[in-house]
Amino acid sequence: AVVLLIIFVGYSLSRFLTQADAGLLNTGEVIRLTLLKVLIALEVLLPIALFFGLMLGLGTLHHESEIVAMQASGISESRMVRAVVTLAIPLALVIAALSIFVRPWAYTQTYQIRSIAEASSDIDRIKAGQFYLTRKTADSVEAAMSDETAPGDKKTPRQEQKSQIGEDQERAIFVEKISVDQALDRIFIRTRIGKELQIVSAQTGDFIEQPGAQYHLLELKNARIFKRVDDGPDLIARIDHFTMNVTNEQPEPPGYKVKSIATAKLALSRRPKDRAEYQWRISTPITTLLLALLAVPLSRSRPRQGR
Structure with missing residues (x-):
């Protein structure tokens, strides 16, 4: 045995x-x-x-x-x-x-x-020097472009994104280096929600956890952004300070799993x-x-x- x-x-x-x-x-x-x-x-x-x-x-x-x-x-x-x-x-x-x-x-x-x-948040678990890919289908996926603006920039109507119901979401993350104090160097993030595509790259960044909030914050410096939407012009920008919202998801109930059901119920x-x-x-x-x-x-x- x-x-x-x-x-x-x-x-x-x-x-x-x-x-x-x-x-x-x-x-x-x-x-x-x-x-x-x-x-x-x-x-x-x-x-x-x-x-x-x-x-x-x-x-x-x-x-x-x-x-x-x-x-x-x-x-x-x-x-x-x-x-x-x-x-x-x-x-x-x-x-x-x-x-x-x-x-x-x-x-x-x-x-x-x-x-x-x-x-758990994607950035919090990422390892340096390797790609990390997550896929999920969200019942409600909110794009955070309304909050992803440089200080002082005026928000456009397109930056007020509506909820997308049932869209497949895919995110690929790559961080070349993570220092001892958890500072991020050379970050690449590609996010696809349905037919929309957003690519963000930055030289440095910091991940700020907010346990009680709806989002964690990813603060990027010298960021380059490309966003393609299905029903409008593409967006290309370079921003000195760029903040991304990373959803602070709560654990979901596993649902009906046969192997976890009590024997008496089975x-x-x-x-x-x-x-x-x-x-x-x-x-x-x-x-x-x-x-x-x-x-x-x-x-x-x-x-x-x-x-």
Whole structure:
């Protein structure tokens, strides 16, 4: 079990560290997601570990003719089966608890962590020297051109942007260097909302977090701006001081996720996916007992046959 657990932890860490390297997760989220992933995997790893453990143990007894000696001393095979079942039943109960109660809780926590990570600001998680791309469909996407003006500049009617409902939003960010005091050097940001395209580049900048506000602020110096709109002329500008609003998104509820639903609710559901998830949770303790019983005949070997 320990070997399987180490292999699985290494596999999970490699996946989450890849996302952390891309700025999608921080260190704390990687650790928590890995631990939750291990909790979820225990319902599969423990039955497999029991099966191989029984195979190895009983196979050794057959190879060393210990089973023959035990049978000669009056210990029947049914008694050995009872011993195996006695060992498997407590483990099956543990696995039932993991599958029925721990599994939905762990998935709920996983979805919440993912939601918080996705709601975090793009600039706050960006790594220097690599492109960072995000895509999402917003129910309401507000362009911030009305606030993205140089001090003293007069706002034009086009800078008062209306909400765009259901538009796909894509943002690509590149920062060449981030100093120790979190100052940004050589910034490139391309934002596409529907058919509108905005490209901003700047020599230096600072990211100002505003935890209680609707937006974080990205202050850029010596910025160059290109904006293309679907129903009007393109905009090209060079601004000494340019402020962008970066939406301070709140974590959204994960919605209906089958794996996070309580087992009691799944038992009453008629949806095929819900029924499949319910049957999986119920089957894991039964599978544990079946694997333990299956290990008894599979571990048999003839004298001098080898393992």
